[in-house]
Amino acid sequence: MGRIVYIHGDFVPEEEARIGLFDRGFLFGDAVYEVTAVIAGRMIDNDLHLARLERSLGELGIALPLPRSEIEALQAELIVRNRLTDGTVYLQVSRGEADRDFLYPQDMAPKLIGFTQTKTLTGTKAQREGIAVDLADDPRWHRRDIKTAMLLGQVMAKQTARTRGFDDVWLVEAGLVTEGASSTAHVITADGRILTRAASKATLPGCTQRALARLCEAEGLRIEERAFTPEEAQDAAEAFQTSASSLVMPVVKIGARMIGDGRPGPMTRRLQSLYLEAAGVPA
Template identity: 80%
Template sequence: MGRIVYVHGHFVPEEEARIGLFDRGFLFGDAVYEVTALIGGRMIDNDLHLARLERSLKELGISLPFSREEIIEIQNGLIARNALQDGTVYLHVSRGEADRDFFHSDALVPLLVGFTQAKTLTGTKAQQNGIAVDLAEDPRWQRRDIKTAMLLGQVMAKQAARARGFDDVWLVEEGLVTEGASSTAHVITADGRILTRAASRATLPGCTQRAIARLCETEGFMLEERAFTPEEAQAAAEAFQTSASSLVMPVVRIGDRVVGDGKPGPTTRRLQTLYLEAAGVPS
């Protein structure tokens, strides 16, 4: 018996889970998703993730299949049935099922699936020592602000970076860093400013990014929302990336350049601690 997953209104063993051949998420990537971190049995930034889920669905004209309260019940049901303490909760909403056609009916019924993944999110070797990220041209479509299930560009970029010996990759468009393939990119200048891109259609509005922005405001860090070049990133005093599954991840090498002294810097370390404290995770 494997995990218990949620498929179209039912909690079932993963071995019994099925989606239809004509599901538009399967055929067209006509679906959105969210991933919420779970640490010590507690969902982190879930309000931000569910708000982003609603926004992504609205942008695609897909109705929310359940109320927010019902979705939280589904998430908690998955957590309880899998006795999960640390990991992630994944939600995926497709437009629905219909015979293959680029045009879709407004009468389609959205379909929700969900599952958990056990994973150690805190105290990892990568968070202690930092990671190396490659730089690659951004291959994705123009509506990156919608968290769609169309992730082939990110998959290709990550696979290429791994083949080159990197842990991850930051994407570049028109000479500027957009974001990580599955994260938000941040750099810290020599004078202590934290740089990250402002919300636009070029990047996904990161939930962990928003949580870090709140901390910057309350803790007195200087946050500047603007694009930066790969060269600025490589010359930065510190760098880090954020996401639900990696939290605040130090970046110690960008392309062929070591960042700072090649170790996670003091501001990144402070943000790691503050983020977990704000999330209510005991140290």
């Protein structure tokens, strides 16, 4: 027997879990999702993730399927039932089930599923040595601030980057980096400023990014919210990306260019330590 998953109000073995043929998340990608990191059995930044889930649902006119306190309780139950120490908790809410039609009934009941994934999040080779990211045109729709399940553009971009020998990919639109395919992109200038795009419909507001920004503010570190070009990124002193599943990840190569000396820089190392310390994890 594999994992225990949550589906439409019940905890069941994953082998028994079923989603309806006419679920709009399956037919149209009419769904939103969230991924929360779990380290030492404890959820990290989950308040930010549940707030973003509620916002995404509101932007699409989908009702929150349960009160936030009950959603958090079912996440905790999944962690316990699956004896999860390190990894992630995934939630997805679809608009519901109805016969296939672009237009949907106004009284639909949303469907909630959840599951855990075991993954080593800290102390990985990538976090120690950094990763290489490719650059690719951004193929996505214009409401990237909503964390929808429509991820085909990101899937294709990541797969292409992997075949080209890269670990991940940053997306570019109108000559500016938008974000990573599943992360927030950051660069550090020679004078120590941390650059990342301001919140807008062009990017997803990152929960790990927000948590790190609070830590930077407390430490007196300068964050400048503005877009930057691929060339600025390649000329930066350091670069990194943030996400729930990669935390603070050093980027040591962007496209064909090494960043700095090709190793994670001192500011990135400091940010990694700050984030892990705040999460209660030894750096």
